[in-house]
Amino acid sequence: MPKPKASTTEVPESIYLNRELSQLAFNRRVLAQAEDKTIPLLERLRYLCIVSSNLDEFFEVRIASLLAHNRMQGALTEPPALAAAMERTGHECHAIIERQYNLLNNEILPQLAEAGIYLLRHTERNEEQRAWVKEYFDREVRPLLTPIGLDPAHPFPQVVNKSLNFIVELSGKDAFGRGTGIAILKAPRVLPRVIRLPDHLSKKGAASFCLLSSVIHAHIADLFTGREVVAYSQFRVTRNSDLWVDEEEVKNLRQALQSELHSRQFGFAVRLEVARNCPGHLADFLLDQFSIPRSRLYAVDGPVNMVRLLELINGVRQPSLHFPPFHPGNLPRLADGDIFSALRQQDVLLHHPFQSFQPVVEFIRTAALDPSVVAIKQTIYRTGMNSDLMESLIAAAHRGKEVTVIVELMARFDEEANINWAEKLERAGAQVVYGVVGLKTHAKLALVLRREGNELRRFAHLGTGNYHPTTTKHYTDFGLLTAHPALTAEVNEVFIHLTSLTKPKKLQHLWLAPFDLQKEIIRAIRNEAEIAKQGKPARIIAKMNALLDESVIRALYAASADGVKIDLIVRGACALRPGVPGLSDNIRVRSIIGRFLEHSRIYYFRNNLAHDVYLASADWMNRNLFRRVEVAFPVLDKTLKKQVIAQGLNPYLKDNLNAWELAADGKYHRRKPRGKQHAFCAQQYLAQLLGTPELRH
Structure with missing residues (x-):
């Protein structure tokens, strides 16, 4: 590892950025797409749903894995380092989710209403609409509901991962003269979460929708005859969803997984979501039932599962609210x-x-x-x-x-x-x-x-x-x-x-993990460093989903110190700190977030004008390099090699609309055209070059 040169700028205490915070920074960039007023309205809502889906997986997999590792160590409490990590990520998650719901309620839903698309709460429905919803509830919903009053014979029910549920507080006595005060109600998974009202109940040319949660809210009292509903709230639990099989004991992997798939729905709980108006004592009751600390309670102003709004997006056919159709080109x-x-x-x-x-x-x-x-x-x-x-x-x-x-x-x-x-x-x-x-x-x-x-x-x-x-x-x-x-x-x-x-x-051409992929990447990086030491131009450009492997990052730092110019296009999490004096002066990192999800992995090494180009299935992560079977393959044809560079790398380095640049402190800054600089979107350029020219930013 090169020693930092003397500089007026301090080298960060850690030469690596935090993985979890970097992953959440990616979700902030996706959220920025939802905030972008130049993007069609329903596509902005889609980006909000993508953020919610990403956060679900973040809790199900990443947070759960950190907590599971602690459990495997036999710890009864979170050690200080883990507790600090949970606090940092929790603070960031709360901030992202707050922005999400503010944007949904204050911008996107009002603007959809202006466009004739209504997502109606109970208080916003007129008399005819309420009557239709009541009839829908009685016909389609109520027959599938099974409220469970809690008592010693009816313990707290199993709650499936990410399912919609309700907690209900009741006054009075039940049919047997007992004062059971809490009931749990599961929303049937077979029912749609977004329900379109008949067109005759909307203004001409408009479309009205309501959420299943709103339908149940409006008629929840009908389920408890003779009892008064004092308070209620929707809630949703996120659970550990990583499957695990004992590699030494398993005889048939398929059979082992089939038995494990069911248990995924009931892994240990890592997050609780409730409605913002959920009474504190009901939230505390749920936290206690699921053994979740208060820091992982999320009280939201809207549906507890925003991902379900994809049903609304897919149910509206107004072209002006969607991206224009895109038709790929053919050879x-x-x-x-x-x-x-x-x-x-x-x-x-x-x-x-x-x-x-x-x-x-x-x-x-x-x-x-x-x-x-x-x-x-x-x-x-x-x-x-x-x-x-x-x-x-x-x-x-x-x-x-x-x-x-x-x-x-x-x-x-x-x-x-x-x-x-x-x-x-x-x-x-x-x-x-x-x-x-x-x-x-x-x-x-x-x-x-x-x-x-x-x-x-x-x-x-x-x-x-x-x-x-x-x-x-x-x-x-x-x-x-x-x-x-x-x-x-x-x-x-x-x-x-x-x-x-x-x-x-x-193998002479393919780089195969877990055997030699990491070694070949390090070798190619070091080769560029040797070329730079000889005073010759040296260049690395790499595009991937994530950059987290410390051995590769150390090699990149060393190459930077030797004078190699390095550009990294990393869509998601990146642990490398660019632009640190004496450590990574020659490294730039950018992320592209656009209409399409950037997924290709490209490794380019100038190599004394040999211009080595590899395409790969692998990100530069420890799991890809050592715990997966991955292949990186060379593009041998010179014409196709130029094509990869011209299409897969150069446009993304030029992009000043969908590009975010990473600073040494871990913060991303969105690129914008400067002065007389023309706006350039890599994805739009490629769509016009290879497919239909109708893709717009």
Whole structure:
């Protein structure tokens, strides 16, 4: 580690930024999109929902993991360091959530009402609307409700993770003459959370909605005949959602996970959300039931689950309130021709979502139908409940082809979908392997073996993103279709390694985690440092979701001190402090938050004008480098290499609309055009270059 040079600017006490606070800073940047008045109104609401979804996962996974580690140590209380971390993150979470609900209530909902979109509370509904809601409650809701009065025979019920519930305080006596004072009411999960009222109950051209929680609130007294409802509140509990299996004891990973999936709903509680007007003694009662400290109580002015407002967004068809439609571009030479013939001539690079993912789907579909194709191998991390690609693999197996699929069962929150696909593939006759227990298989690889004359020819797809029909339309990723003999041979070696569990051969092109990916990244960084020491230009540009691994950060600090110019495009959490004198003077960090989620991982090293470009499935995080099976692959074709730099890196370094720059103190500052500088949005530029020109900021 280089020693800091003397400077008037103090070097921070820690050379690393706090992971949790950096993750929350990312959510502040997403929240800023919701505050951006140039963005269509329902898209601003969508960003609010995304923040809520992100915070749910932050508590379910990150906060829960910190608390779980403390529990595993057998501690009965939080040690000072953990308590301090909980206090810092809690303060930040409270501030973000306060901004969320202020924005919802004071800007977005009033402006939606001006546009003829009404989200009506009980007090805002007119007599006809109230009558319809009453009839809806009696017909659709009440038959599914089961209030539980608490007494020794009716203990506090199990509350499912993130479900909508109500606590009700009652006066008087029950039917048996006892003074049971508290009841718990679960909202049925089968009912929609956002309900659209009939059009004739709204102004002409308008649309009126109400929340299920509002419907239940309005008629909660009807559920307790002969009792008076003194007070009530909606509430929601967030629980630890990490699945855990004993790697030494597990015999069948799929069966072990199937039994664990149910328990996810009832992990230990980490957060309690209640309505802002919830009486203090009811909130205290709930905190005690769930063993949650007051610091993790969130009293909100609105629905306790803002994510559910996505139902409203998807239920409104006013084009002016949404982003304009975006249609990805297609590569003409792949549109109608023989994909295998095209790949024999030249590699194909795809940049999603600006270019369609359909060629990848067609690659597998064509392979499934082609009589000359004898085998297909593919990794699956996230693919969703409905997937044409997975159906093609099943069809290939039915046709008697050798189909091998590495299904990652431990893909967080997609475990159930992956288990279902694994079962369907096995029934079709495919060979299904669940990766390596203890290491998530996160690499994105597909390999087709085709008999051509007297030889087997390999064709491969390598990508930075998932084989998922939805995310490919909303996440930026690169994919490479290739018939390069050496590259496809190494892809085959990775599959052999994953199925046989043998030590992989030394690969010349692919960087494979957990074996050599971290070492190769460090080597490439140090190589740039050696070049800089010789007085030659040295340059690193890297784009990823998160930068947290300390070994990589230390190497970047050392390279900066040696004179390497380093630009990092890190969408989410970043532990590296840029711009610290004597430590990271030559490092700049920026984050791009736009219409599409930036997901591609690109590593660029100038390397004496060799311009090494790698695309990867891996972020620079400890888990990716040491606890996952990941692949970084080179772009060997010089034209495609220039294309990655011109599309995947340079526009993002130029962006002055969606870019946020990180300062040494951990704060992000939004870039704005200066002076006569033209406004430039990387995503808009790429949409116009590769897809439809109608995408607007």
